Every structure is written in C-alpha cells, then in structure tokens.
Amino acid sequence: MIKDFMTQDHRECDNLYAPVEEAISQGDFEKALELFVPFKEAMLRHFAMEEEVLFPKMEEFLGGGEGPIHVMKMEHAQIRSILDQMGEAIEAKNQQKALGFGETFMIMTQQHNMKEEQILYTMAEQLPLEKEKILQQMKEIQ
Amino acid sequence: MFKGLSLDQAPPFEAPLLFLLTAPLWGIVGGAALLFAQSQPQQIGVLHLFTIGFMAQVMIGALQQMLPVVVGVRFPKPTLLSKLIFIPLALGIALFFIAFFGQSFSLLFIAASLLLLALWGFGAVTLWRLFHAPKATPTVWAMRLSLFSLLIAAGLGGHMAVGFAQGSLGSSFDILLLIHALFAAFGWVGLLIVGVSYQVVPMFYVTPEPSEGFRKWLVWGTFALLLATALGLFLSQKIALALFVTLLFGYLLYGAWMLKLLQKRKRKIWEVSLYYWYVGLMSLFFLPLLWFFDPERFGTLFLFGFAISIIIGMLYKIIPFLSWFHISSRGFFDMPTMKEMIDEKMALVQFGLHLTALGALLLWPKIAALFLVLSFALLLWLLIRPVRIYLEYKKKPSPFGI
Structure with a gap:
C-alpha cells in the first residue's frame, strides 16, 4: 500500500524529469525552466512525505542513529543539492552543466529509489504501522 | 527483523574499483595475444582473457556494488574481501593464459586452484548474501541463478583444466565442455545481464515498467531450459539441440522486449551507453541463425x-x-x-x-x-x-x- 503509493510517486517524478531534460538538450531554456519548477516541487514534496511522515513513524520502531533511514536522508540532501545546481545551470542557460547535473541527478536518484523500493518500503509494509493514517498524512503534504 | 540491514552505499569505492578498472587491461592483452594465437589451446587462453579477465572482473565488481542497492545487505569487510578475491583471480587468469598460450599445461594445476578459490569464494559469499534478500524479486532470482551457474561453470572449467594438466581429457570431455560454455554464457553472464537490466533499464532511461510475471517467467524459463539442455546432452543430441535453440529464442524474445521498452523511453537523450544497449540487444536477434x-x-x-x-x-x-x-x-x-x-x-x-x-x-x-x-x-x-x-x-x- 505505502510501497505502491510511494513507488508510483517515484515514477511520476521521473516522468516530470524526462521533458525537462529534453527541453535542455534542444536548447529551449525557457521551456526547461517552466518544466523544471513543477518537477523540483514534486521531488521536494516526495522527500517531505518521507522525512516528515513516513520516516519518523518508522524510526519509532527502528530507532534513529546511523541506520538505513539516516542514510536515506543523507542521500536526499545530496539530491537536493544537485537539484539546486541544476536549476542554476538552467537559469544560466549553460547546456553542458545542466545536462551534466541532469544525468548525475538521474543515476543518483534511481539508485536511491531502488534501495527505497527494494528495501525501505518493504520494511514499512512489514512494520506494525497505521498505514491508512500515514498514507492520508502523506497525501496532505503540499 | 531487519538486523544487519544497511542501505549505505557500501562498499568503499576502492573495493569494486580494483576489479572494474583493471578489467580493460585483460582486454588489451587479449587483443594483442589474438595476433599470435595459432593453435586451439592458444585460442582457449585468449578467449579466457576476455571471459574471466574482462567480463567476470567487471561483473564481480558490479555485483559488489549492486548488492547493497538491490538486496540491502553488504559484504562483511568489503575491502579485505575484495582483495582476497582479486589476488587469486588475477593470478589465476594470468597463469591460465600462460599455461595455454605457452603450452605449459602443468601450470594449470595452480591456475585452476586459484581461479576456483576466487570464483567459488565470491560465488558462495554472494549467494549466501542474496538469500538474505528481504524480498525475492525477479532480479534477485536472476542473480541467484546466475551465481549458481557460475559455480557450475567454474567447477567444470577447473575439472577440465586439471584434465589438460594431467594430459588425459577423459571420454566425456566434449559434453563437459559444452555444459561449461552453456552455463558460463547463458547462465552466469546472460542471467546477470537480464536481472540487472530489469532494474537498470526502466529506471535509468524512464521506460514503461515490465510486468513482474513476465520478468519472473523469463528468468525461470531460461534457467529451466539451461538445465534441460545440459541433461539432454547425456540423452540425445537432437533433444539437446531443440532445447538449446528454444533457449536462444528465449534470449531473442528478451532482446526484442527490452528494445521495445527502450523505444518507449521518456528520456530521449542519446548517449554512448544507450548505443551499447542497442548493439547488445540487437546481437541476440542473429544468434539462432548463426548457431546453425x-x-x-x-x-x-x-x-x-x-x-x-x-x-x-x-x-x-x-x-x-x-x-x-x-x-x-x-x-x-x-x-x-x-x-x-x-x-x-x-x-x-x-x-x-x-x-x-x-x-x-x-x-x-x-x-x-x-x-x-x-x-x-x-x-x-x-x-x-x-x-x-x-x-x-x-x-x-x-x-x-x-
């Protein structure tokens, strides 16, 4: 349930990313920026759903510290940083840089998503969490 | 419930790098040696520079990296383990090549022992880790069956190498050679590529998600045909041939299906790794015809x-x-x-x-x-x-x- 919802949200972010990259590669920076803004919002919203709702609930059972959730948050920070740099490159109309950050974003995010989908969300499904409530709270995040 | 689970981007870069960066060196040596390879034993030596030297080294390096991502478990002491596998593997490859190229077959005793130590050691540790996967996805199964095939291929390879060293190949040598090649190529190499592509292609290129049923069916179907072909070799050449050609069509189907996914990809950018995927997958189309x-x-x-x-x-x-x-x-x-x-x-x-x-x-x-x-x-x-x-x-x- 949580797993399906969050996995689907990963795919939706990917779908928003692809046209941004296409616009950059065509040199259409205005369109790229127009598409980049909602894409970045979707990414940040996904992180917020995890960091504000799902992860704290999971940490009640798993504990904090250096565990898997800590690692996921560190990777979120890395991805946020690439997104910021990518946005700056688009604004500066620097095609090579923007595409470079785009590619790096993609691989970084996909290996991160794989870990969440293979492992973390599977853990979430197996923990005795109030899943309906968590889903609801995640959907309310803007 | 989740004890020992780590999502850390283990291992340290140096651990897989040892395998990944030295692998092309074997390709260079292999290319150069090809110029001088005349006899069949010499060709066997050159062939293995590419298969164990280049391919297996990259695959071992990549698996070390993939394991924490796909399964959430890391190797114990990754850097030490990496060295413990790399040293016998690299020495084994070099000696194996020298033994066949210089026709000094007695070296094969040591070469085969070193290679078996490395490949079985790696295969066993990784398989053991893979059975700790929180969920057995088709990718996890493909990796397990691929590593199982590696154990078979390496074991038979070691057995045949010792035969060479002793100067007596035995009556079943031809069949063992076929089974060795079968499991090495269509089990170890093929299934690992299939399993990894399930994860990597949809995610990196943003393609539609392939159905889980088909993914699973393809992995098990491939492995079942592999086993059946190997057993068939002992019964009747005709049955084995029919099963093997079916296996080739299985790979053709996989290639066609992955290409269809790539055609529908949302990331329109062309880059060198995508060209390589296309060449690799399209090669599968010509295999059944060439086989005959x-x-x-x-x-x-x-x-x-x-x-x-x-x-x-x-x-x-x-x-x-x-x-x-x-x-x-x-x-x-x-x-x-x-x-x-x-x-x-x-x-x-x-x-x-x-x-x-x-x-x-x-x-x-x-x-x-x-x-x-x-x-x-x-x-x-x-x-x-x-x-x-x-x-x-x-x-x-x-x-x-x-």
Missing part, C-alpha cells in the same frame, strides 16, 4: 556483440557515478558532474572502435586484434579520468570534516 550456419561466429557475436557491449556500456555509467557519489558523500559540491568526467566524443570513438573490432572478428579476424587493443586501451584511458578526479578530492580535507 557458423557456431564459431555465434560465440563471437554472443561475447563481443551482446555481453561485452552491454558491460562496456554499464562501465561508462558505474565508474563516473561512483566517483561523483563518493566525492559528494564527503560534502563537496564543486566536483565535475558525471557527464563531465567522461569525454563524450572520445567515448563515441571508443564505441566506433568496438563496433569495428566486432565486425572484424566476424568478417576478417586478422585485423580484429588491432581494433580490440585500441578499443580497450581507449576505454581504460577514458575510465581513468573519473578515478583520478576521485583521488584528487580524496586528498582534500572535507568541508564537513568527514
């Missing part, structure tokens, strides 16, 4: 057209990403992006050299050696740059003090 007309070229196309193409394509992603990732994890922001670490134009030249080498191997083997050496040398040169960048940053103090 020209078994030798069949093997060449499988190795250099399918497997090595896809492996090189993946190297272009793995090494720059890991370099970037390990620098970024220490808190730096100013390093080059993945794309800037690899000279894209030169990577296309390297792709051209690889294609020329493949064409030459199929049509005019005499000149293939030159293009193989050039292709692997340029690959190595291109891959060294991201590693140098990583090493430069490693010397700098981290902005976070990590």
Whole structure:
C-alpha cells in the first residue's frame, strides 16, 4: 500500500524529469525552466512525505542513529543539492552543466529509489504501522 | 527483523574499483595475444582473457556494488574481501593464459586452484548474501541463478583444466565442455545481464515498467531450459539441440522486449551507453541463425556483440557515478558532474572502435586484434579520468570534516 503509493510517486517524478531534460538538450531554456519548477516541487514534496511522515513513524520502531533511514536522508540532501545546481545551470542557460547535473541527478536518484523500493518500503509494509493514517498524512503534504 | 540491514552505499569505492578498472587491461592483452594465437589451446587462453579477465572482473565488481542497492545487505569487510578475491583471480587468469598460450599445461594445476578459490569464494559469499534478500524479486532470482551457474561453470572449467594438466581429457570431455560454455554464457553472464537490466533499464532511461510475471517467467524459463539442455546432452543430441535453440529464442524474445521498452523511453537523450544497449540487444536477434550456419561466429557475436557491449556500456555509467557519489558523500559540491568526467566524443570513438573490432572478428579476424587493443586501451584511458578526479578530492580535507 505505502510501497505502491510511494513507488508510483517515484515514477511520476521521473516522468516530470524526462521533458525537462529534453527541453535542455534542444536548447529551449525557457521551456526547461517552466518544466523544471513543477518537477523540483514534486521531488521536494516526495522527500517531505518521507522525512516528515513516513520516516519518523518508522524510526519509532527502528530507532534513529546511523541506520538505513539516516542514510536515506543523507542521500536526499545530496539530491537536493544537485537539484539546486541544476536549476542554476538552467537559469544560466549553460547546456553542458545542466545536462551534466541532469544525468548525475538521474543515476543518483534511481539508485536511491531502488534501495527505497527494494528495501525501505518493504520494511514499512512489514512494520506494525497505521498505514491508512500515514498514507492520508502523506497525501496532505503540499 | 531487519538486523544487519544497511542501505549505505557500501562498499568503499576502492573495493569494486580494483576489479572494474583493471578489467580493460585483460582486454588489451587479449587483443594483442589474438595476433599470435595459432593453435586451439592458444585460442582457449585468449578467449579466457576476455571471459574471466574482462567480463567476470567487471561483473564481480558490479555485483559488489549492486548488492547493497538491490538486496540491502553488504559484504562483511568489503575491502579485505575484495582483495582476497582479486589476488587469486588475477593470478589465476594470468597463469591460465600462460599455461595455454605457452603450452605449459602443468601450470594449470595452480591456475585452476586459484581461479576456483576466487570464483567459488565470491560465488558462495554472494549467494549466501542474496538469500538474505528481504524480498525475492525477479532480479534477485536472476542473480541467484546466475551465481549458481557460475559455480557450475567454474567447477567444470577447473575439472577440465586439471584434465589438460594431467594430459588425459577423459571420454566425456566434449559434453563437459559444452555444459561449461552453456552455463558460463547463458547462465552466469546472460542471467546477470537480464536481472540487472530489469532494474537498470526502466529506471535509468524512464521506460514503461515490465510486468513482474513476465520478468519472473523469463528468468525461470531460461534457467529451466539451461538445465534441460545440459541433461539432454547425456540423452540425445537432437533433444539437446531443440532445447538449446528454444533457449536462444528465449534470449531473442528478451532482446526484442527490452528494445521495445527502450523505444518507449521518456528520456530521449542519446548517449554512448544507450548505443551499447542497442548493439547488445540487437546481437541476440542473429544468434539462432548463426548457431546453425557458423557456431564459431555465434560465440563471437554472443561475447563481443551482446555481453561485452552491454558491460562496456554499464562501465561508462558505474565508474563516473561512483566517483561523483563518493566525492559528494564527503560534502563537496564543486566536483565535475558525471557527464563531465567522461569525454563524450572520445567515448563515441571508443564505441566506433568496438563496433569495428566486432565486425572484424566476424568478417576478417586478422585485423580484429588491432581494433580490440585500441578499443580497450581507449576505454581504460577514458575510465581513468573519473578515478583520478576521485583521488584528487580524496586528498582534500572535507568541508564537513568527514
């Protein structure tokens, strides 16, 4: 349930990313920026759903510290940083840089998503969490 | 419930790098040796520089990296383990080559022991880790069956090498040789590529998600046909042949299906690793036909057209990403992006050299050696740059003090 919802949200972010990259590669920076803004919002919203709702609930059972959730948050920070740099490159109309950050974003995010989908969300499904409530709270995040 | 689970980007870069960066060296030696290989034993020596030297080394390096991502478990003491596998593997490959190339078969006792130690050691540890996966997805099953095939292929290979060393090949040598090749190519190499592609292709290129049922069916179907073909060899050549051709059509189906997914990809950008995927998958289309007309070229196309193409394509992603990732994890922001670490134009030249080498191997083997050496040398040169960048940053103090 949580797993399906969050996995689907990963795919939706990917779908928003692809046209941004296409616009950059065509040199259409205005369109790229127009598409980049909602894409970045979707990414940040996904992180917020995890960091504000799902992860704290999971940490009640798993504990904090250096565990898997800590690692996921560190990777979120890395991805946020690439997104910021990518946005700056688009604004500066620097095609090579923007595409470079785009590619790096993609691989970084996909290996991160794989870990969440293979492992973390599977853990979430197996923990005795109030899943309906968590889903609801995640959907309310803007 | 989740004890020992780690999502850390383990292992340290140095552990897989040992295998990944030295692999193209075997390709260079293999290309050069091809020029002088006359007899069949010499060709066996050269062949294994590509299969164990280049391919298996990259696959072992990549598996170390994939395991924490896909399964959430890391190897115990990754750097030490990496060295413990790498040293016997590299020594084993070198001795194996020298033994066959210089016709000093008694060396094969040591070569086979070292190779078995490395390949069985790695295979067993990884399989054991893979059985701890929280969920057995089709990718996890493909990896398990691939490693199981590695154990079989390496075991038979060791047995045959000892036969060579003793000067008595035994009456079942021909059948064992076929089973060895079958499990090495269509089990270990093929299933690992299939399993990894299930994860990597939809996610990296944003393609539609393949159905879980079909993914699972393809993995089990392939392995079942592999086993049946091997057993069939003991019963009747005809049955074995029919099963093997069905297996080839299974791979053809896989190729067609992956190409269809790639056609529908949302990321429209073309880059060198995508070209490599296309060449690799399209090579599968010609395998059934070649098998009937020209078994030798069949093997060449499988190795250099399918497997090595896809492996090189993946190297272009793995090494720059890991370099970037390990620098970024220490808190730096100013390093080059993945794309800037690899000279894209030169990577296309390297792709051209690889294609020329493949064409030459199929049509005019005499000149293939030159293009193989050039292709692997340029690959190595291109891959060294991201590693140098990583090493430069490693010397700098981290902005976070990590």
